[in-house]
Amino acid sequence: MTDEDEQTSAMRDHAIRVLHALSCDKLAFGDDLELVAAANAYVHRRVRRVHQSVADSGIEVLEREEGVCGGMVLATRDLLNELGLQGQLAYALGGDVAHSMFEVQTESETILVDPYHGLIFVDHETGRGLGLDDAVAAASAARPSVLFVRRQGSEALDLAEAYARADEDSRVDFAFPRNFIDLDGYGLAGSGFAEVIEVHLSLGGVLGAPDWREPREGEPYPYSALAHERKADGSHLSWAYILGSTANGYNVQHVYRIAGLTPGQSFAIRTSFANAYGKEGELPVVSYRQLSGGGGKHNAKLEHTNRRADEAFVPQVIEARFVSETDSSLIVTYARGDFVLIAIEAIAP
């Protein structure tokens, strides 16, 4: 049996465990909301939250029984696919850290699930699922629209057994609708829309760890420091370490606002990349355009990242130089490819 066969077989076993949660009638005649809820509860109750856990696949998360929101969403997606249901990864930025969820499209409704927090989004009046847009709107209207899964146990449960309308377990790590208020952005993977991450910098300012070369305390990965940067108001910057079209289907672009400049002054945006992958054999390309404070433009082609495990880590560094006509500049990136950054700096060349 190949590794792929084993993974398929393992995911099938997990799917069957999800099905165990439902009565015969619900399995055969029930609507898909029951199935979605059972899968969501299964992932939530099986997978322990482990900070900075990374995984390449949903089955890896389910087998290791640990992950964070991104991995738990991959597990939920793959589990639901195994059960014949499709959907898109969903994200919310701002208000709190970047958060991954999953929006399922059934024949008759759209249902947002959050396996990390053990939530499904349901209109209590109609009993129907809510999609991402609906959930955000419901949060703004302070209308209750969430079912919380109870944490006890590890087996899958059906909707009635697993979920409550209120957070009965008095959890303090999540309080709907906090995650949906003060959003910087939200969206779906594969939607075609770009999520623009606004990054504020002053000359000499550094975000991330441009000197990262190997794992160290609190920074196991090249992008760890940049991923945990905060804005001036204390909220998470989120996704400044991602650029371009990601493997998950997100489209992320950056806007850099540079303050504290002197008219006529030269400056550069220095971006350090841990990974860069082109699409369909093309080299990865980043284009920096000065939309205000001047009209500069800088295009940069990067090499495909294909570092062997025994090679020293060497980031690819791009310095995009501009002249500011005013005391601030706005630089927009357009990225073709999939990039992971370790640092963003505004420097005087």
Added chain:
Amino acid sequence: MSPESATRRFHLLASLSGSAYDHAKLAEAEHLRSAALLLAERRDLIPDSDAIPFLRAMIKDARTTGMSALAAQAFHTLIARVESLDEPDIDWLAQMNFSLAMTLTTGGLPGAETPMARAIEILKAKPDALGDDLVARLANAYSDLLSSEGRDAEAEEVLVWSLNRGSVKSDADVEVVPVAPAEADVQ
């Protein structure tokens, strides 16, 4: 429920069999196979090409493990499916109705009269749909059932029909026959 979701769910459930699980888990597997059986009743979602082989396998499994009620439910679903095919295999239908009736009878379950009557109805139209020994067993069982309900005239009529057909009443125990002969495959 979308057809895609139902089909995927059906295949997952249908893939479970007693041999796929150890004995301790057989009951759990049975729960899921029961759900697959219910899904197989959904002709709007599960096509014959998927449902019929599953139902045949399930009947075999259920009868092997003594689960007469489950086997009977699968028989009912399978017969309904085959009855509505464009060109149903009449011989197979006769045999399935016979086997369903025997499954119900030997399992002490109600409802045997309907498949018995259906099998005889088919035999009257197509006398060679069952072999003589099976026809005799069917007639005996049906006659006994009718007699037990005080319907002696009807019981006698069945026996007369059977004798006129050339079959001979036998005291042999009624046994179930395979779900379908190998050559009677409608797929």
